[in-house]
Amino acid sequence: MTQPNDHGDLKWGEEYKPEWGEWQSTVQAGGQRDASQLEAAKQLVNGRIMGRSEQMTIAELAVKVREGSRRHLARAITLVESSRVDDRAQAYELLREFRRLGPVGPPAVRVGVTGVPGAGKSTFIDALGVKLIEQGHKVAVLAVDPSSSKSGGSVLGDRTRMAALAVSDNAFIRPSPSGNHLGGVARATREAMLVAEAAGYDVVLIETVGVGQSEVAVAGMVDTFLLVTLARAGDQLQGIKKGILEMADVISVNKADGDNEAASRVAARELKSAMKLINSAPNARVPEVLTSSSYTGIGLMEVWEAVLEHREHLQQSGGLDRRRAVQQRDWMWSLIDGTLLDTLRQLPVVRNRKAEFERLVMSGDLSAVDAAEQVLELFGANVPQTWLS
Amino acid sequence: MKNSAAQMEEARGIVEGFAAQAGRRPRVLVAELSDDNDSRLQGVAAQDLGEADPNQKIVATGFADLGFDVDVGPRCQLPERAAMQAIDGDVHVVALVAVEGSAGGEVAELRKVLGAGGADDIMVVATDSIAQESGVALDAVFCLGDPIASLVVTLMPEISARFA
CATH class of the missing domain: 1.20.5.170 (Single alpha-helices involved in coiled-coils or other helix-helix interfaces)
Structure with a gap:
C-alpha cells in the first residue's frame, strides 16, 4: 500500500461511508x-x-x-x-x-511509532513497553529497518536499545528489513501484526524511521500514529515530511529531562500551535503534544493515555471501525499489487529474460517504454493457470 | 585484512541465490555473551550501554555488506536471552564475537536453550578464541579480522541445505 489514497478519493481521517449494499450483492461474504x-x-x-x-x-x-x-x-x-x-x-x-x-481477545491496540533517527524511538518503546507489561499487557514490537540498496542486506540493531523490554517473556521484538520494494514491507508488516495478535499480543507497536514512505504505509495499518521528536529539532523537523506531521495523532517531545526539560516544554507548545495550522479542517482533531523522558520515565504513561484517548475518540465516533474498514480495503489492493508484482518477477520466462531486457534498455537499443510493454506482454501470455477460470 | 573482491563477489552471488530460493535473505544474530550481565555491564560506560561491542559492529557490517539481514544483540547478553532473540528473529545462524566468563558454559547453555525452544537447527559459529576456550562443537569457526566472505562461503551450503 504505497499510496493510501490511490484507490479512492478519501483523505486520511476523512469519513468513510462504505456502500455496504452494493458490496454484499457482488462480493461473497467472508x-x-x-x-x-x-x-x-x-x-x-x-x-x-x-x-x-x-x-x-x-x-x-x-x-x-x-x-x-x-x-x-x-x-x-x-x-x-x-x-x-x-x-x-x-x-x-x-x-x-x-x-x-476467531479472535483471542479484544482487538489489540495498534500504534505506529516514528521519528527522525536519534529521536529516541527505540528507548522510548523500551521504557513504555516495560510499563505496559507491568500493567499486564503483552507487547509486540515490529521494527522496520531500512535495507541497503547496494548489498540488499540490513543491520537490525534496535534491540540493543531495547535491553529492558528484550528480557521480558511478555514482549516479542521482531525487527524486519524493509527490503527494496515498499509494497512488500507494508504487506508483510500488516500480516506480521495479525500473526502477533493471534498469539495474544494485545499491544502492537510498529516502529519505523521517519524519513520516508514506510510511515504512510504504517499509518495505513494502525489505530494511532505516534511521532517521537526532540526539542531544538527545528532543522530535524524539516527532515520529517509534512505528510508525516499530518498523519501524527499524538506527538511526544522526548528526552525531556535535566537541562532539556524546559526546552522540551517550549518545543511542545510551539508544535501544538503549529499542528493547529497544519490541520486546518474545521472539525479536525488537533493532535495531543506532550513531553516525555525515557530516562526518568516521566510523561510516558501520559503519552500512552493520549494514545488510548485518541483511540477511544475514534471508537466513540465510529472512526475506529471506519479506519479499519478503509485499511481492509487498502489491504485488499496492496495484496493484489504485491501478488501481481511477485508473480511477475518470479515468472520463469520473465526471470530468464530479465538480464537481456535490462541490457538492451541500458545500452539504449530498446526504450524503457517498449521494454516495459514487452515484459507485460510476456506476463499476459503466461499468467498462472490458477488465475484462469 | 581486506575482503578480496573476488571472494566478496562469490559470497554475494551465493547469498542472492539463497534469497531467491528461500524467499528471504539469510539472517544472522551477532552476539556477545556473558554469564552475568549485571556485573559485566558495570564496567561499561553509560553512553555505551545501548551500543554493540566494536567487534560486534564490524562483524555485523561484514555480514550486511554481503547481503545478510543482521540482528545485533545488546552487550553482555545472557545465553538464554541471546537464544530468545535468535528464535524471535528466526535467524539461521548465531555468530558469537565474544564471551565473558566461562566460554564453555555459556556456549553450551546457548545451545541448550536453543534446543529447548525447538530451535536446534539454528547454527552457532564463534571466533577461534571462543572455540578454543569452550571446547563445544561449533558449526564453523572464524577469526576476527578475517574476511567475513570466507565464513559466508563456508556457511551457505549448510544454510541452504537446512532452509532453502
Whole structure:
C-alpha cells in the first residue's frame, strides 16, 4: 500500500461511508470456506520455513501460534514475510485459519511509532513497553529497518536499545528489513501484526524511521500514529515530511529531562500551535503534544493515555471501525499489487529474460517504454493457470 | 585484512541465490555473551550501554555488506536471552564475537536453550578464541579480522541445505 489514497478519493481521517449494499450483492461474504479451503489448511508448511527438524500443517502452526509458542510465532512471521509466491499462498491460508479460529481477545491496540533517527524511538518503546507489561499487557514490537540498496542486506540493531523490554517473556521484538520494494514491507508488516495478535499480543507497536514512505504505509495499518521528536529539532523537523506531521495523532517531545526539560516544554507548545495550522479542517482533531523522558520515565504513561484517548475518540465516533474498514480495503489492493508484482518477477520466462531486457534498455537499443510493454506482454501470455477460470 | 573482491563477489552471488530460493535473505544474530550481565555491564560506560561491542559492529557490517539481514544483540547478553532473540528473529545462524566468563558454559547453555525452544537447527559459529576456550562443537569457526566472505562461503551450503 504505497499510496493510501490511490484507490479512492478519501483523505486520511476523512469519513468513510462504505456502500455496504452494493458490496454484499457482488462480493461473497467472508468466513464461508468451502471444502477445498479447509483441505488447504491441512497441507504441510513449506520446509524452508519450518526447517528440517519439524513438520506441521498450516492448521497446526496456527494452533501453536495461538498457544503462545515463540518459535512458531517467529516462523509464522517468516512465512508471511516471504516473497515466494508459494509461501504467500500458505501465508493467506494461515491468516484464514486465524480468522476461522476467531479472535483471542479484544482487538489489540495498534500504534505506529516514528521519528527522525536519534529521536529516541527505540528507548522510548523500551521504557513504555516495560510499563505496559507491568500493567499486564503483552507487547509486540515490529521494527522496520531500512535495507541497503547496494548489498540488499540490513543491520537490525534496535534491540540493543531495547535491553529492558528484550528480557521480558511478555514482549516479542521482531525487527524486519524493509527490503527494496515498499509494497512488500507494508504487506508483510500488516500480516506480521495479525500473526502477533493471534498469539495474544494485545499491544502492537510498529516502529519505523521517519524519513520516508514506510510511515504512510504504517499509518495505513494502525489505530494511532505516534511521532517521537526532540526539542531544538527545528532543522530535524524539516527532515520529517509534512505528510508525516499530518498523519501524527499524538506527538511526544522526548528526552525531556535535566537541562532539556524546559526546552522540551517550549518545543511542545510551539508544535501544538503549529499542528493547529497544519490541520486546518474545521472539525479536525488537533493532535495531543506532550513531553516525555525515557530516562526518568516521566510523561510516558501520559503519552500512552493520549494514545488510548485518541483511540477511544475514534471508537466513540465510529472512526475506529471506519479506519479499519478503509485499511481492509487498502489491504485488499496492496495484496493484489504485491501478488501481481511477485508473480511477475518470479515468472520463469520473465526471470530468464530479465538480464537481456535490462541490457538492451541500458545500452539504449530498446526504450524503457517498449521494454516495459514487452515484459507485460510476456506476463499476459503466461499468467498462472490458477488465475484462469 | 581486506575482503578480496573476488571472494566478496562469490559470497554475494551465493547469498542472492539463497534469497531467491528461500524467499528471504539469510539472517544472522551477532552476539556477545556473558554469564552475568549485571556485573559485566558495570564496567561499561553509560553512553555505551545501548551500543554493540566494536567487534560486534564490524562483524555485523561484514555480514550486511554481503547481503545478510543482521540482528545485533545488546552487550553482555545472557545465553538464554541471546537464544530468545535468535528464535524471535528466526535467524539461521548465531555468530558469537565474544564471551565473558566461562566460554564453555555459556556456549553450551546457548545451545541448550536453543534446543529447548525447538530451535536446534539454528547454527552457532564463534571466533577461534571462543572455540578454543569452550571446547563445544561449533558449526564453523572464524577469526576476527578475517574476511567475513570466507565464513559466508563456508556457511551457505549448510544454510541452504537446512532452509532453502
